[in-house]
Amino acid sequence: MKMDRRTFLKAVGALGASLFLQTYRSDIVKALEFAETRIVWIHGGECTGCSESLLNGGEPDVLQAFDRLNIRLEYHELLLGQQGIYVDGEMVNTSELNSEILFEEVIEEEGYILVVEGAIANGPKGTGKYMILGGKTYKDIFREAAENASLIVAVGQCATNGGVNSADSEIKDLMDFRGVAFTMEDGEKGMLQELGIEKPVININGCPPHPDWMLLTLGAVVLGKIKVPDDLPDVLDQWLRPKVFFPPDHVIHDNCPRRGFYDKGEFDTVVGGEKCLWKLGCKAPYTHADCAIRRWNGYHSLCPQSGSPCIACVSPGFPDSSRPFFQEIEDVGLPGTNIDTVAKVAIGGSLIAAGAHAFRRLAMKNGHKGKEREDELGKEIGKEAGKENNKDEKGDQ
Amino acid sequence: MVEVTVDQLTRIEGHYRIDTQVNEEGVITEAQSMGLMLRGFERFLQHQDPRDAALLTQRICGVCPTSHSLAAANALDQLFGVEDAVPKDALVVRNIHQGLNTIASHTTHVYVLWGTDLANPAYRDLFGNFGDTGKAVWDELLRRYAPISYRLNGVDIPVGISYAAAIREKRRLHEAISLMGAKMPHSVLAHVGGVTYGPTLADIGQLASYYWKVMDFVENFALGVSPETWIENTRFASSPQKAVNFVLERLQELTDASLVSNDFSHAAGWGDVPLLAAFGSELIGEELLGLPASMKLDRTGGYSNPDTIGYLAYGVFYKPENGDGYDPTSPPGSRVIPSGYVDGKLKLHKFDHRKISESIAHSFYVDSESDRFPWEGTTDPEPDPDEIDYSRGTESRYSWIKAPHYDGIPCELGPLSRMLAMEDPLIIGLARLFGDNGYPAVNTYLRMLARAQEILVVASEILKWVTVDLDPSGKFAVPTDLSMAKDSEGMGLWEAPRGALGHWIATGPDSKVTLYQAVVPSTWNLAPRNTAGIPGPVEQALVGNRISAAENALGVDYTNPVGIFHTARSYDPCLACAIHTIDLTGKEKERVRVI
Numbered sequence: 004m005k006m007d008r009r010t011f012l013k014a015v016g017a018l019g020a021s022l023f024l025q026t027y028r029s030d031i032v033k034a035l036e037f038a039e040t041r042i043v044w045i046h047g048g049e050c051t052g053c054s055e056s057l058l059n060g061g062e063p064d065v066l067q068a069f070d071r072l073n074i075r076l077e078y079h080e081l082l083l084g085q086q087g088i089y090v091d092g093e094m095v096n097t098s099e100l101n102s103e104i105l106f107e108e109v110i111e112e113e114g115y116i117l118v119v120e121g122a123i124a125n126g127p128k129g130t131g132k133y134m135i136l137g138g139k140t141y142k143d144i145f146r147e148a149a150e151n152a153s154l155i156v157a158v159g160q161c162a163t164n165g166g167v168n169s170a171d172s173e174i175k176d177l178m179d180f181r182g183v184a185f186t187m188e189d190g191e192k193g194m195l196q197e198l199g200i201e202k203p204v205i206n207i208n209g210c211p212p213h214p215d216w217m218l219l220t221l222g223a224v225v226l227g228k229i230k231v232p233d234d235l236p237d238v239l240d241q242w243l244r245p246k247v248f249f250p251p252d253h254v255i256h257d258n259c260p261r262r263g264f265y266d267k268g269e270f271d272t273v274v275g276g277e278k279c280l281w282k283l284g285c286k287a288p289y290t291h292a293d294c295a296i297r298r299w300n301g302y303h304s305l306c307p308q309s310g311s312p313c314i315a316c317v318s319p320g321f322p323d324s325s326r327p328f329f330q331e332i333e334d335v336g337l338p339g340t341n342i343d344t345v346a347k348v349a350i351g352g353s354l355i356a357a358g359a360h361a362f363r364r365l366a367m368k369n370g371h372k373g374k375e376r377e378d379e380l381g382k383e384i385g386k387e388a389g390k391e392n393n394k395d396e397k398g399d400q
Numbered sequence: 401m402v403e404v405t406v407d408q409l410t411r412i413e414g415h416y417r418i419d420t421q422v423n424e425e426g427v428i429t430e431a432q433s434m435g436l437m438l439r440g441f442e443r444f445l446q447h448q449d450p451r452d453a454a455l456l457t458q459r460i461c462g463v464c465p466t467s468h469s470l471a472a473a474n475a476l477d478q479l480f481g482v483e484d485a486v487p488k489d490a491l492v493v494r495n496i497h498q499g500l501n502t503i504a505s506h507t508t509h510v511y512v513l514w515g516t517d518l519a520n521p522a523y524r525d526l527f528g529n530f531g532d533t534g535k536a537v538w539d540e541l542l543r544r545y546a547p548i549s550y551r552l553n554g555v556d557i558p559v560g561i562s563y564a565a566a567i568r569e570k571r572r573l574h575e576a577i578s579l580m581g582a583k584m585p586h587s588v589l590a591h592v593g594g595v596t597y598g599p600t601l602a603d604i605g606q607l608a609s610y611y612w613k614v615m616d617f618v619e620n621f622a623l624g625v626s627p628e629t630w631i632e633n634t635r636f637a638s639s640p641q642k643a644v645n646f647v648l649e650r651l652q653e654l655t656d657a658s659l660v661s662n663d664f665s666h667a668a669g670w671g672d673v674p675l676l677a678a679f680g681s682e683l684i685g686e687e688l689l690g691l692p693a694s695m696k697l698d699r700t701g702g703y704s705n706p707d708t709i710g711y712l713a714y715g716v717f718y719k720p721e722n723g724d725g726y727d728p729t730s731p732p733g734s735r736v737i738p739s740g741y742v743d744g745k746l747k748l749h750k751f752d753h754r755k756i757s758e759s760i761a762h763s764f765y766v767d768s769e770s771d772r773f774p775w776e777g778t779t780d781p782e783p784d785p786d787e788i789d790y791s792r793g794t795e796s797r798y799s800w801i802k803a804p805h806y807d808g809i810p811c812e813l814g815p816l817s818r819m820l821a822m823e824d825p826l827i828i829g830l831a832r833l834f835g836d837n838g839y840p841a842v843n844t845y846l847r848m849l850a851r852a853q854e855i856l857v858v859a860s861e862i863l864k865w866v867t868v869d870l871d872p873s874g875k876f877a878v879p880t881d882l883s884m885a886k887d888s889e890g891m892g893l894w895e896a897p898r899g900a901l902g903h904w905i906a907t908g909p910d911s912k913v914t915l916y917q918a919v920v921p922s923t924w925n926l927a928p929r930n931t932a933g934i935p936g937p938v939e940q941a942l943v944g945n946r947i948s949a950a951e952n953a954l955g956v957d958y959t960n961p962v963g964i965f966h967t968a969r970s971y972d973p974c975l976a977c978a979i980h981t982i983d984l985t986g987k988e989k990e991r992v993r994v995i
Contacts, residue, residue, distance in 0.1 A: 048439055050976045051413045052462020052585040059571045059584070066548060066564055076549050080410040084516050084547040087417075088959060089405040095959040099551050100521075102410055124438070130785040134437040136415050137407050141437075167459045172443035177783055210459060211585055274596040275877035299583035301575035309581055310596035311588030314455060322456060327449035 011226065017071035018061060018222045019215075026219050026247055027228040040072065040225045041115040043106075044079040045148055047141050048134065048168045048180055049121025052211040053159035054081050059300055060214020068218055072225050077109040078102070087137045103137045106144075110151050116224065117152035119145070119183050122161040122168040123194045126179035133178055146198050154224065154231045155195075155204045157183040158217055163206040163242075164188070164319045171323050184243060188319045203232040206243040208292075210316035215297060216248045240291075242319050248293055249317060255287035258295035260308050274310055284329045285312035292317045401429070404947060404961050408436070409968055411513040413463050414975020416926065417790070418938075418968055422947050426956030428963070431935070431942035433926045434790055435801035435979045438764070438781050445916045450479060450885050450907055454590045457903065457918060461977045462585040463508070466501035466577070467896035468918070468977075469590035470494055471903040474728060474892030476592035479905055480884040484725035489874030490594030491718040491726065492865050495736075496607070497581060497589055498716065498894075499862040503614070504573035505897035506815070506855050509972045511545070511566030511672070514848065517965045518676075519545040519560065521552055522949035522957070523695070530692040536662040537679060537693075544672065562621060562672050569617045576610035579603050594877030601872050608866055611859075618859065622852070624671030625650065631860045634853065640829030647826065648688060651678050655689045673852050680845045682951075683837055696951045701847065701941045701967035702840020706744030708934050710809045711817035711842075712924070714751065714902060715739030716895030717861065720869040729753060730893045736861055737895065740821030741806060746831060746841060748821065753893060756902070756919065759803040759930040762796070764788055770931045774904045774917045775889075794929060800979040803927035803936055804919055810930060812937045813899025813921040814971060816842065816850040819857075826853055844941075847970045885911040896921055898972045922978035925971040941967055 015023045044054075061068040069076060076082065085102035088095050098105035109115065123145050124133040131142030149155060160166030161182070168180035169187050184204045186192035195202065205224075207216050223229045229238055240246050256262065264270070265279040272282050279285070287295075290313055294305045306313050315325045407417035415436040420428045439460075445453055454472040458465035473494070477483040518541045527534035527541075544562035551557065574584040580597050581587030589595050599607070618627050637643035654669050655678060664670045678685050678694075685694035703709040717736035718726050730739040732750050739751035754773075761770040764782040782788060782797075790798050803810065811817070819827040827850050835841035885907050892903040899921025906915040927936030935943070942964065946952040949962040 046415070048437060050459055050462035050465075050585075052459070052465065055462045055574075055585045058567050059574050064564075064568055064571065066559055066567065069548070079548075080408065081413075082512065082548050083410065084519065084550050086410040086965065087405075087407045088961065089403075089407060090958045091403050092405075099553075100960060102408065127781075127783050127785050127788075132785045132788045133781070134415065135788070135790070136436055141415075167444070167456065168439060170444035172446065174443050174781060177781065178438060211462060273877065273879040274591050275594060275598060275875075300578035303575070304578050304582045306582045306588045309578075309588050311455075311582065311591070316586075322444075322452075327452055328455055329449065329451045 014071045014073075014226060015222070017068040018218055022215060023219060023222060026215075027223050038073070040074045041077045041109065041112070042074055042118055042221070043077050043109055043115045043148060043152070044118040044120065045144065046080050047119070047121030047123050047145070047162070049159065049161050051081060051120075053120045053162075053217075054079070056211035056214050057158075057217055058214075060218045065214070065218065068222070072222060074221070074225060077115060078106055110147055113151040114153050115151070116221070117148050117155045119155060119157045119162040120159055122165050122180040122182060124178060125181050125194070125197065126177050129179070142194070142198075145194060146200070149195065149198070149200050149202055152202060155183060155202050156207060156217075156220065157204060158207045158212055160208055160210040160316060160321055163208045163244075164321070166210060167322060185319060187323065203235055204243050205235070205239065205245065208242070208244050208249065208317040208319070210321065213248070213294070213297060213299060216245070220245055220248075244317075249291045250293065251291060253291065253293070255290045255292055255295045255305070255307075255313055256285075259287055260295070260305075271310075276310070280307050280310070280312045282331045283312045284327065284331055286315035286318075286325055286332070287313035289332075290315040290318060402958050404958050404964070406961065406964050406968070409965070409973070411516060412969060412973040412975065413461065414973070414978070416968075416973055416975050418942070418964055419790075420942060420947070420961075420964060422958065424956075426947045426952045426958075428942050428945045428947060430794070431939045432794060432798055433801070433928055433936055433938045434799045435926065435975055436790075437975065437979060438800050439976065439979055445913050447912050449882065450476060450905060450911065450913050451592055451882070453903070453905065453913070453916065454592070455586075455588065457916075458586055458590075460918065460920075461896075461974055463974060464501060464505055464896040464898065464977070465585045466498055466581075466587060466590075467894060467901050468903070469587070470498055471892040471894040471896075471901045471918070472905075473590040473592060474894055475890040475903040475905045476885075476892070477890065478728045478892070479888045479890030479907060480592050480880045481888070482593045482878050482880060482884075483728050485878045486594050486725055487875035487878065488720055488724050488869075489598070489871050490876045491724075492720050492869045493580060493595045493597075493599065493876065494590065495717045495720075496862060496865050496870070497577065497587070497595075499858045499865070500573050500577045501584075502858050502897045503855050503862075504570045504577070505972075506851050507566050507573070508570050509897075510848065510851060511562050512547070513972070514966075514969045515545045515563065515566075515672075516547045517962065517969065518695075519547070519550070519557075520949065520960065520962055520965070522954070522960055522962050524552070525954055526695075526950050527693060532662050533659060533692060536664055540664045540670070540675065544675075565617060565621055569614055572610060572614055576607055576614075579606055579610075591877065593880045594875070596877070598874070598876035599870065599872055604866060604870060604872060611863065611866065615859065618856070620671075621666060622671050622673050622855075624654075624666070624669045624674055627856055627859060631856050634826040635824055635857055635860075637825045640825045640832060643825035644829035644833055647677065648684070650674065651684070651689055654678070655691060659690075673849075676852075677849060680848070683834060683839055687837075693953075694950065696953070697845035697848070697966060698834055698839050698843045699951050700945045700963055701844030701970060702842055702944075703744065703937075703940050704944055705940070708809065709744045709937060709940060710806055710811040711742040711820050712751070712806050712811040712813055712900055713737065713740050713818045713821040714753070714893040714895060714900040715821075716818075720865065728891055728893065737818050737822050737857070739893070741811075742817065742820045744809075746820065746835075748823070753891065753902070755807040757805060758919065758923075759805065761803070761931040762794075762928040763799050763802050764797050765802070774902065774919050775906075775915070799928040801923055801926050801928060803930040804924050805930055808932070810927055810934055810936050810940070811924055812842075812971075813924045814847070814851070815854040815897075816847045817899065818895065819850045819853055822857075824850075824853060824857065844967045844970045851972070882911045896977070898922055898974055898977070899924065920974075920977040922971070922974040926973055926975075926978055938968055938971055938973075
């Protein structure tokens, strides 16, 4: 069906209109196909935290969002009614009750968005037999589902980069868990590369990902705001994460509610205080995500706000690249860093933060003027940056 | 004999399979419980900073991360030698944190994971035989519990109102959790020596506001009476008989009115709990209330041999009136929901953590010993792909789940065990009622009512913690540093929504982790056979069950084994927890000190 403005806004409303429009500033779509979108959601080596997080999302809620966006959740092991049923080894009943039959039917129909939650076991010895479901390895299930998908969205750190499954241990190589397109920071070792499948991939990192990151990305694809695959090189970063949620030029530290303490050099050294958590190992100065602007669960908090250092759960190397969590990064000897360079990075960060504030002010003032606003925003950032730089130089003299 | 396999059993956390042998009468004669994945979770904590454990172990499970982080925090308290000093207000915050998670997890389970089976078409066929009343009941079940993307005979069914409402309430509870814990799942907050955040007065106000909104749902959707009235007349009833009578009288009133009106809606007073309480049980629904039909869940999911099953609780929620610090061994009566071991004949005994051990005789691991205490556990997954074969029968290895036991006895864990250990009058009373009338004293119906009852028990405690016990100007952590964890050990005994959860940790001279072990509830509940060949709790509970709806009331239908779905899901299985590979240990076996 053709979508008019009213239908579009109704669909966007399901995602929280202001949220969506803020994220994908809309020059309202003139006309586009708005057919049913089918989603197949599969679970590998995971904790279901990503699905739990999904259920925390959307305004008004995720079920209504799916309804308005005309999304049909074709397969999801946690939420659907079906289960796998075999009698004397044969699949029985119909796809209305049997998830194995349902899976075969939806895969055969092709053209769905495949959402992958959890890592994919390749071990032992490349067989994938550390996870066998319905008599098939999950590696094979993933292969079938990936081959017929029009787009793969990997949600959560386990699916994007292997996550905790791929953390360093004595049995890591034996288990050989893989992410969809990466294993930790290695782009050669994704399961797609292993299987020789080429498909467009969007990674929604995070342990778990923010529900907005998942829903707004799916919404943007469904509503044609992101055209697959043409737009992907522009909207994704080198880790295939949407830049809008994982901005290359912005870190969590920029908008941290404890930022004022950092700027004054006031640090907590034991938990339970209210000051900057840098000396307790906070990774926010290195972590590219919009947590501090968007905030979590009802949009009211984020980890450092609750007194716990950011552990960079959206970074490709998580958790190994963030451990130990509670030690100042300086102590750990992260290559090329010491407190001086970090302080400079941090000052650079504050300029970006000023830019973000300017962005918000403009968004309030100008509504949705797209390009024009961006240009103004650029000027304003330049202005503020100039000011800061001058001040800084004076201070040094 | 027919082989009926459910693979996967969906609407649980993780990947799980059940194999059964079913005879011509549709009765299950043998069952095998199989965990289908290896995760190798804890090995990566070895050689690391122990403080990371509270944040990392919660990533075992996205449904009950809170429980893992708090079990780890308990283990760390002892490891750092500060368990006597954790400030009272930090303990209260931990209580609130866990309490909200328990309610959220139970709500999701009762409505979304388990409740969906009440919309199985078998019940359309069953209740369809009972005229307008039966049809009204089926319409109500479908209207409440239809899951997302549900189709019956090609017709799309709208998402159930109770299913949808539960998702909304779960989300609300997660928002409440993140007021202090930053986000959910995988909150922060739990930390050695206390918590990372002291709530402000504003936080407390907001918490209370969330709380009352959730209680509106409990009153209007779940119970049909106020939670206070329910708790006063059940948990605080003067005898088990009185608690049962309160519920029965309420159900009788509803039944008398609705058998005339054929209105079984929420508006007519039929909250989700009363509806299940009446139509779920043959004894209560058909025999006592005079309903025309029921699902007969009280005939299913019991244990036939009281000598091979027990009910175990480690205890949970510190008592604020005891002030700072707590005893990590969880002695009787030291926690709000106390520790206890209830034997197969329902007699309560004192809990002793030294009686816990694990068997790998039927699991895909390599070890010279088939039984070990948690402190000595190892986990080496079978490296040979040809050895990973689920079809070799009960004598062979067939699961990634180990088989824990208490003094050699497999145990059921979870809300039912906790309500028995707490001697909740309603649950004790119902168990007696069933036992005295020739039903299994413990059954699938009671398991679900115990979960609902625990929501109310915990909710009433949360209100006290938030409004009475929590002092925002109190202390929320004792200072610690890494050197305090040198050559030490710690044990964290706690309760996840699904049951008793234990974390064990040891460190070397550099304060780095040498051993980490988690023994989790679903490992107990879904265990395969142990070294002595005794089946695990779910395996025992399935044997003797009829496979189809309402005790095969409409005949035997092997292709829709509702009996397996109800009973297996009633344990709220969590496979990510059950198979996390217990052992970050490597080969370190030396005990450092005796706890």
